[in-house]
Amino acid sequence: MSPTNGRRIFIAGANGATGRTLMKLPQAQDANLVPHYRPKSAQGKTLHPQAAVLDLTDAQALDAAMQGCTTVMQLIGTMRKRFSTGDTYETSDIDTTQYLMDAAKRCGVNHVVLLSSVGAGKPTGAYLKAKAKAEAIVTNSGLDYTIFRPSAFHGAGHRAPPGMRFLMGALGMHRFRPILIEELASSLLHVAQTGIAKGQILEGLSLWDVVAAS
Numbered sequence: 377m378s379p380t381n382g383r384r385i386f387i388a389g390a391n392g393a394t395g396r397t398l399m400k401l402p403q404a405q406d407a408n409l410v411p412h413y414r415p416k417s418a419q420g421k422t423l424h425p426q427a428a429v430l431d432l433t434d435a436q437a438l439d440a441a442m443q444g445c446t447t448v449m450q451l452i453g454t455m456r457k458r459f460s461t462g463d464t465y466e467t468s469d470i471d472t473t474q475y476l477m478d479a480a481k482r483c484g485v486n487h488v489v490l491l492s493s494v495g496a497g498k499p500t501g502a503y504l505k506a507k508a509k510a511e512a513i514v515t516n517s518g519l520d521y522t523i524f525r526p527s528a529f530h531g532a533g534h535r536a537p538p539g540m541r542f543l544m545g546a547l548g549m550h551r552f553r554p555i556l557i558e559e560l561a562s563s564l565l566h567v568a569q570t571g572i573a574k575g576q577i578l579e580g581l582s583l584w585d586v587v588a589a590s
């Protein structure tokens with residue numbers, strides 16, 4: 377496989393914990409990546425040479441940035457404690473997914489990699505319902521997709537309860553086993569570059585199989 381495998385990957389949410397971890401991976405250095413930042417989050421930062429700085433509501437700017445991309449990776453999401461900044465599940469998790477899928481179709485993207493959450497298949501509560509809506513936007517888009525449904529993250533500012541990773545593995549509750557953010561980022565990039573697991577929703581053992589292959 378060449379370093380890029382012919383894939384050019386638009387990374388929405390590059391400024392988040394997963395996105396930052398992915399951008400620092402050794403294998404990301406030779407990949408063809410277009411990391412996306414909101415204008416307010418790009419201020420004062422030294423950015424990647426191919427960075428796309430724009431508001432995702434700006435369809436014209438989004439199309440220009442996505443031109444030539446084969447893949448869209450959607451890592452955007454929010455949490456209730458950030459609602460005071462103006463972000464909500466509707467604006468962050470759902471609407472951005474719609475803007476990205478609309479642009480992906482206009483720009484000829486042929487693979488979407490969505491970071492969702494364990495539990496989105498049987499959603500209870502506003503967070504998981506938003507994740508389920510984002511998943512439906514992707515699965516109804518007509519584009520090839522791979523959806524990741526990990527459990528709690530560990531690393532890059534996230535901390536899973538101590539012992540939970542071991543305990544969930546020992547009990548065979550693989551869906552709820554916390555994931556190291558480096559292994560998540562590495563698996564997301566591997567799937568985006570190889571196109572494996574197309575049409576799959578990765579949760580529990582299927583997710584851990586991809587982690588092991590990455």
Ligand SMILES: NC(=O)c1ccc[n+]([C@@H]2O[C@H](COP(=O)([O-])OP(=O)(O)OC[C@H]3O[C@@H](n4cnc5c(N)ncnc54)[C@H](OP(=O)(O)O)[C@@H]3O)[C@@H](O)[C@H]2O)c1
Binds near residue numbers: 454463468469492494
């Ligand atoms: N934490 C967990 O344990 C866990 C478990 C399973 C799944 N997940 C999901 O995994 C995903 C990634 O998590 P993370 O911890 O890496 O995320 P994070 O650190 O919270 O970062 C979220 C990213 O989304 C961006 N964003 C939010 N609203 C936006 C908008 N309206 N337009 C453009 N960008 C927007 C943020 O941009 P700014 O930097 O500009 O604010 C940031 O880059 C989330 O969807 C989360 O729900 C998390």
